[in-house]
Each structure stands twice: as structure tokens, then as C-alpha cells.
């Protein structure tokens with residue numbers, strides 16, 4: 001089964017593994033090894049390039065990870081950001097109440113109140129799945145990690161459960177610093193923390209994770225327009241609307257706004273998200289879709305919520321990679337109310353509080369999805385046929401043998417290439433084994449230094465996907481590699 005092979009590569013070769021493993025691990029926490037770190041960084045870079053490139057008034061900021069209690073009082077996290085849990089009165093097993101119900105009754109129960117769930121558990125006489133003991137009433141578990149700041153007069157703060165709040169707190173200042181223009185985009189790429197009751201599905205659901213979130217602040221009176229609408233109006237979206245979940249529909253953006261009564265400003269970003277996955281990352285079209293959440297499923301502050309999803313073997317179904325949320329003026333208004341600080345702007349002769357469309361990506365699950373989707377095999381050998389721009393190493397430099405001046409020449413080439421590319425040097429084992437090792441971690445190009453190199457200053461460049469080998473002059477190598485990587 002290929003999932004086992006993928007997981008083995010992820011762990012054995014240095015992508016991702018459990019944190020604190022020699023002390024038994026800590027559930028929901030993962031470390032990135034050298035390959036995972038390179039790949040994650042590359043994913044973040046192409047995300048930046050693509051989404052910040054959509055508008056010259058989109059920028060990245062870096063707010064702090066620990067924030068005062070008031071922030072989450074205002075945002076509603078303190079009161080609403082909880083999971084319903086039940087405990088076994090016999091063996092102390094703890095589980096999310098909705099998941100216990102889901103498993104027993106084969107229905108979805110997200111968004112149901114704790115009283116309703118307690119009722120259901122009693123009605124259907126649901127017992128502890130581990131020991132058959134009685135379950136307690138459903139209670140609520142706070143999902144944020146509290147932090148006490150300072151030594152004596154401790155100040156209650158929290159690790160941020162989403163990066164978005166940092167953008168809201170900085171909006172006013174950035175609006176002024178950026179010459180008072182809308183739309184204004186503030187992106188944050190960074191860690192967020194949620195004390196999930198029982199994290200599972202590997203890196204797909206963790207307690208510490210990296211988000212890339214873009215908050216786009218705009219004039220609510222202009223929600224029915226977008227200045228670049230014409231670019232995408234005929235672009236076809238793959239949609240699974242809440243009204244008909246058994247049937248995927250493909251509609252152009254123009255048709256989408258009419259059929260589902262969605263605003264142009266929102267659909268424009270749906271199109272850009274799908275373009276990012278199909279055109280930049282080469283995702284297979286048949287494995288992706290937008291999934292609409294209905295009113296019970298989405299957070300109360302979201303007026304609209306579609307998730308971009310991909311079909312993954314590890315999840316035995318579709319999993320979310322990105323959410324696109326129309327959060328309206330909910331957060332800015334809430335912060336204005338609690339802090340007393342005006343969030344209103346004066347723009348184009350009007351005073352108003354901007355609305356927000358949020359694009360929220362989970363980076364870790366995106367990294368995982370790439371590893372699973374682009375895994376393939378050739379003659380029983382594993383290959384990560386990753387999109388070139390996210391492969392951990394751009395190229396590997398391999399001297400054919402460990403003697404007669406080849407390592408020296410190879411090292412010289414390696415030192416030159418690593419100024420511009422992520423590059424791996426390997427002189428151990430047969431050349432065939434070394435190619436296979438690079439294929440397994442997705443390196444697009446292998447550069448081999450052989451005896452001809454010493455005579456005519458050329459090297460062999462081998463392509464991961466075609467296994468084709470061509471001779472290239474050393475002085476043209478950088479340009480050739482660059483051309484090749486940019487072609488994709």
C-alpha cells in the first residue's frame with residue numbers, strides 16, 4: 001500500500017516526525033526535519049509570491065504569538081472556542097462528544113449544543129467505546145493554551161489560536177502607514193496553537209501548526225465588484241454547494257455568482273485559490289473541489305464559508321487545505337467595542353468599518369497533501385514527483401567515483417550552485433543508488449561529474465521524471481537549471 005511507503009519516506013528521509021520522540025512523543029506536535037523544513041519554506045515562498053502578488057496593496061506582517069486575554073474576549077474565542085467533551089466515569093477515557101455520536105449514530109453532530117448532545121447520549125444509551133462504562137454529561141473544553149506572563153503580577157494571555165487577530169489589531173495602524181487605501185491585504189505566516197482533545201490524522205490535525213492567512217479589508221459597498229473580475233469571469237470552478245452535496249458542479253465565476261448569489265469580491269478569490277492549486281502546484285483537477293459549509297457548520301461570524309478541499313488517501317476522503325471566509329466587520333467592530341479604539345476609516349468621501357474576506361491556509365496539511373499526491377512509483381522504486389518549486393532540493397551534485405580528482409571538481413561545482421539553488425552533495429554508494437535516493441525525496445535534477453568533465457568541462461544532468469540525461473557545459477549550468485525550474 002502506497003500510504004505506508006509515503007509515511008516511511010516522510011519519517012526515514014527527514015521530512016516530518018513526532019516531537020519529543022525519545023520521551024514517548026507529545027500527541028499533536030511534530031518536528032520538521034531538514035527536508036520538511038526546506039519544503040515548508042518553499043511552499044510559504046510560493047504562497048507569498050502568488051497571494052501578495054494579487055494586489056500591490058497586500059503585505060505581510062509579523063504580529064506576536066502570545067496575546068492578551070482581551071484580544072480573545074473581543075474575538076469571541078474565550079467564550080465560543082471550545083470542544084464538547086465527555087469522559088468515561090470508569091476508565092477516564094476522554095473524547096469529543098460529537099465524534100462519539102458520529103461513530104455510533106453515523107451522522108454529523110458538529111455545532112450541536114452540549115445539552116442536546118447529552119440528551120442524545122442518554123437516549124441512545126451510548127457507553128465508553130474503550131470499556132463500556134457510563135459517560136459523563138457533555139462539558140466544554142477550552143481550546144486555547146493559556147500563558148501566564150511575568151513573574152509576580154501575572155498577566156493572563158494566550159497562545160494565538162489563529163494568526164488573523166494580529167492583522168485585525170494592526171489594521172488601523174497599517175491603513176494609516178499605507179496611505180489609507182482599500183482594499184488592503186494583511187498576511188501573516190506563522191504558528192498557531194489549539195489544544196485539540198484528541199489530535200489524529202497525523203500532521204493533518206495538530207496542536208501546534210503553521211497558518212498562512214490573508215485578511216483582505218475592503219469597502220462593503222463594493223462587495224459586488226472586483227476591479228480584475230474580467231480576468232476570471234469565464235474561469236471554471238469545481239463546486240459542491242451545501243444545497244446539493246451529492247453532485248459536483250463546474251461553473252464559470254460569472255455563473256457561480258448568479259446561481260449561488262455570491263458576491264464578486266468573494267468569488268474572485270475562490271478563483272485565485274483554485275488557480276494557485278491547479279496552475280502553480282499542478283494539482284490533479286479531478287481531486288479538488290470547493291465545499292460549502294451551511295449555517296450550522298460555519299462559525300457564527302462567517303457570512304460565507306467555502307473550503308478548498310483535496311481528496312487524500314490518508315483521510316479516506318476529502319480534506320480541507322484552505323478556507324475562504326467572509327468575516328464581514330465582525331472582528332474590527334468587536335475590537336472597537338472592547339478597546340474603545342475607533343476602527344472606522346475615511347475612504348472615498350465616506351466613513352465606515354471595512355469588511356474582511358479571509359483566505360486561511362494550513363501549511364502543514366498542505367505540505368502533507370503534496371507529499372501524498374505527488375508520490376508515484378517507477379519499476380517498484382518510490383518517486384516524489386513534486387512540483388519543481390516545492391521540491392526540498394533543486395538539484396544534487398554527484399561525483400561518479402570518490403577518486404582521481406572527481407570529488408574536488410564536484411565540490412567546486414556544488415559550492416557554486418548552492419549560492420543560487422538548494423543543493424545536496426552526495427558521494428556515497430553507486431550512482432544508480434544515489435539517483436534512486438534523490439528520486440525518493442523529489443530532487444528534480446541530478447548533476448553528475450565524471451571523467452569527461454575533467455576533459456571538456458561538461459557534466460551530465462539527469463531529469464527526475466523522464467530519467468533523461470543530457471550533457472551541459474559547466475559555464476551554462478546555472479542558467480540551464482534556472483530555466484528548467486522556472487518552466488514549471
Ligand SMILES: [Zn+2]
Pocket residue numbers: 088089090091092093128129130131132133
Ligand atoms: Zn471507559
